[in-house]
Amino acid sequence: MFVVKLIYPKRQSSSVKACFQGEGNTVPGSNRFFLILQDSKAKKAKSKDKKVPEADKRKKPKKEEEQKWKWWEEERYPEGIKWKFLEHKGPVFAPPYEPLPENVKFYYDGKVMKLSTKAEEVATFFAKMLDHEYTTKEIFRKNFFKDWRKEMTPEEKSTITNLSKCDFTHMSQYFKAQTEARKQMSKEEKQKIKDENERLLKEYGYCVMDNHKERIANFKIEPPGLFRGRGNHPKMGMLKRRIMPEDIIINCSKDSKIPPPPPGHKWKEVRHDNKVTWLVSWTENIQGSIKYIMLNPSSRIKGEKDWQKYETARRLKKCVDKIRNQYREDWKSKEMKVRQRAVALYFIDKLALRAGNEKEEGETADTVGCCSLRVEHIKLHPELDGQEYVVEFDFLGKDSIRYYNKVPVEKRVFKNLQLFMENKQPEDDLFDRLNTSILNKHLQDLMEGLTAKVFRTYNASITLQQQLKELTNPDDNIPAKILSYNRANRAVAILCNHQRAPPKTFEKSMMNLQSKIDAKKEQLADARRELKSAKADAKVRRDEKSKKSVESKKKAVQRIEEQLMKLEVQATDREENKQIALSTSKLNYLDPRISVAWCKKWGIPIEKIYNKTQREKFAWAIDMAEEDFEF
DNA sequence: CCCGTAACTTAGAACTGGTATG
DNA sequence: CATACCAGTTCTAAGTTACGGG
Numbered sequence: 001m002f003v004v005k006l007i008y009p010k011r012q013s014s015s016v017k018a019c020f021q022g023e024g025n026t027v028p029g030s031n032r033f034f035l036i037l038q039d040s041k042a043k044k045a046k047s048k049d050k051k052v053p054e055a056d057k058r059k060k061p062k063k064e065e066e067q068k069w070k071w072w073e074e075e076r077y078p079e080g081i082k083w084k085f086l087e088h089k090g091p092v093f094a095p096p097y098e099p100l101p102e103n104v105k106f107y108y109d110g111k112v113m114k115l116s117t118k119a120e121e122v123a124t125f126f127a128k129m130l131d132h133e134y135t136t137k138e139i140f141r142k143n144f145f146k147d148w149r150k151e152m153t154p155e156e157k158s159t160i161t162n163l164s165k166c167d168f169t170h171m172s173q174y175f176k177a178q179t180e181a182r183k184q185m186s187k188e189e190k191q192k193i194k195d196e197n198e199r200l201l202k203e204y205g206y207c208v209m210d211n212h213k214e215r216i217a218n219f220k221i222e223p224p225g226l227f228r229g230r231g232n233h234p235k236m237g238m239l240k241r242r243i244m245p246e247d248i249i250i251n252c253s254k255d256s257k258i259p260p261p262p263p264g265h266k267w268k269e270v271r272h273d274n275k276v277t278w279l280v281s282w283t284e285n286i287q288g289s290i291k292y293i294m295l296n297p298s299s300r301i302k303g304e305k306d307w308q309k310y311e312t313a314r315r316l317k318k319c320v321d322k323i324r325n326q327y328r329e330d331w332k333s334k335e336m337k338v339r340q341r342a343v344a345l346y347f348i349d350k351l352a353l354r355a356g357n358e359k360e361e362g363e364t365a366d367t368v369g370c371c372s373l374r375v376e377h378i379k380l381h382p383e384l385d386g387q388e389y390v391v392e393f394d395f396l397g398k399d400s401i402r403y404y405n406k407v408p409v410e411k412r413v414f415k416n417l418q419l420f421m422e423n424k425q426p427e428d429d430l431f432d433r434l435n436t437s438i439l440n441k442h443l444q445d446l447m448e449g450l451t452a453k454v455f456r457t458y459n460a461s462i463t464l465q466q467q468l469k470e471l472t473n474p475d476d477n478i479p480a481k482i483l484s485y486n487r488a489n490r491a492v493a494i495l496c497n498h499q500r501a502p503p504k505t506f507e508k509s510m511m512n513l514q515s516k517i518d519a520k521k522e523q524l525a526d527a528r529r530e531l532k533s534a535k536a537d538a539k540v541r542r543d544e545k546s547k548k549s550v551e552s553k554k555k556a557v558q559r560i561e562e563q564l565m566k567l568e569v570q571a572t573d574r575e576e577n578k579q580i581a582l583s584t585s586k587l588n589y590l591d592p593r594i595s596v597a598w599c600k601k602w603g604i605p606i607e608k609i610y611n612k613t614q615r616e617k618f619a620w621a622i623d624m625a626e627e628d629f630e631f
Numbered sequence: 632c633c634c635g636t637a638a639c640t641t642a643g644a645a646c647t648g649g650t651a652t653g
Numbered sequence: 654c655a656t657a658c659c660a661g662t663t664c665t666a667a668g669t670t671a672c673g674g675g
Contacts (some may be wrong), residue, residue, distance in 0.1 A: 292637095585643095
């Protein structure tokens with residue numbers, strides 16, 4: 001239904017190397033990979049080969065079994081019930097504020113000023129961000145200053161009336177020195193910190209849910225600081241206040257050991273709700289939304305849900321043709337509402353747009369999704385660059401990431417869009433008779449469990465599968481096959497518009513590479529000159545020695561040409577990935593079983609595709625998918 | 632239907648730490 | 654040995670969806 005265009009570097013073999021840079025977990029001989037792919041076989045072999053002392057034998061399997069609990073082989077809970085037993089230690093609070101040493105000064109209007117602890121703390125938040133572009137933004141400064149003043153004593157308030165007169169540079173220097181000092185710490189000191197973190201993780205990083213120890217994702221409470229919204233956020237710079245035990249709701253089993261609040265404090269509430277998955281929650285002060293502490297993606301509760309998500313997408317695969325025919329019919333409907341719904345759904349399906357909920361104006365950055373598109377976000381071109389009926393999209397989506405695309409559409413869609421835009425202002429809704437709730441209700445009627453986001457999952461996964469089929473060359477070696485995998489992944493990332501800001505060091509590293517290329521070019525020119533003169537020489541002398549010299553010079557030229565090509569391909573590859581992020585699609589949209597099956601089919605070690613964390617998250621897929629798995 | 636709220640997934644940026652490089 | 658670099662990890666913002674009450 002949709003086409004993803006990719007430009008590939010010309011030479012495969014050389015860019016392979018680039019792909020492998022930094023993948024440090026390669027094991028010589030690569031046998032170990034197959035241990036993981038063929039777990040059961042490997043285990044059998046192991047127990048035959050190795051003679052383990054009796055005591056060890058008894059202990060180890062038990063431990064391993066606990067670590068490798070295969071929840072996916074167990075029966076699921078009835079709908080709505082998330083757990084039967086839940087015990088945890090509660091959250092870890094942000095460390096208390098440590099006042100600055102006396103010699104670190106803050107200046108107002110050129111004069112030293114000693115701040116109260118509360119005001120000082122908030123000032124340090126700003127000082128720590130001084131190098132960031134944020135602090136130059138008008139809205140950020142205004143919001144910060146307003147909230148900062150709330151923390152000041154009456155005296156401070158009356159003195160400090162202008163942010164521009166505040167000098168945080170000394171404070172900023174102090175923090176930079178601190179960071180530097182941390183880097184310079186001795187091995188022992190660093191180890192001490194590491195040990196302490198490990199202890200914290202061990203104590204607070206896990207919970208017990210239904211007889212199994214599970215890893216918690218975010219057991220640390222977000223520390224206070226200045227709110228950093230994405231894009232043009234009206235609340236940027238506001239003070240994110242410190243969360244206290246009195247803000248915290250604990251959720252756990254009635255019969256579990258209830259985590260005690262820190263001495264001298266109380267929890268806001270302790271509840272025992274097994275219809276939800278969270279362990280701890282609190283209300284954040286910027287948007288007034290609720291934040292949660294939940295389990296790690298490797299947990300049963302997250303894994304099951306993830307698996308279910310892909311199963312829903314696979315059900316969509318079975319009826320997607322029917323749904324597509326349906327919405328194409330609906331383009332002709334006499335009901336405006338139905339037409340809008342059908343065109344919106346077409347965009348969601350074809351372009352993998354997000355649903356697009358309405359947002360409260362002034363509360364968040366101005367971003368849109370499909371249903372919230374405005375007239376100003378599209379341009380209609382009856383003809384553009386030799387193509388008919390082109391729609392030009394230009395809007396900011398989630399995280400204020402720009403979506404820009406020129407898409408040829410069916411005539412009917414085009415005509416409908418013209419109709420929807422008639423007599424509207426640029427800031428009016430394109431789909432004025434539609435919202436996500438209407439759309440999702442309709443989708444629910446088409447297929448149980450179908451919502452707008454299922455299309456994104458479905459199209460991402462099916463694209464990966466298709467692209468893998470298309471791009472994998474059976475004769476390629478492993479690195480070349482992995483390159484194909486990454487390209488398939490890239491096709492999905494482009495479809496889903498997963499972008500990233502070019503890394504800060506990108507230009508520099510690109511320049512380094514370019515200078516390497518330039519040097520190589522010069523080297524090549526030299527080698528060619530030498531070859532030329534050797535040829536001339538050989539013509540005159542006509543002896544064996546000069547002939548040989550010509551041959552070796554020829555080879556040298558070839559070798560340098562190849563090296564140059566490699567470098568250029570590497571540059572292309574890096575350039576192509578400059579603004580594309582592969583990880584989001586890999587983590588959230590691609591059915592891991594497709595990747596696992598592909599690995600098994602071609603004998604690719606799973607470690608080449610998934611790092612340790614990803615293997616933990618996708619353990620279910622790695623265990624259950626065979627090479628013939630079809631999404 | 633509208634609206635607000637709750638719960639959960641998805642997202643890019645910032646940070647970290649281990650390793651390659653000079 | 655210091656430094657640069659980058660993959661992996663952490664952080665938390667920003668979405669989607671369901672639901673209940675008027």
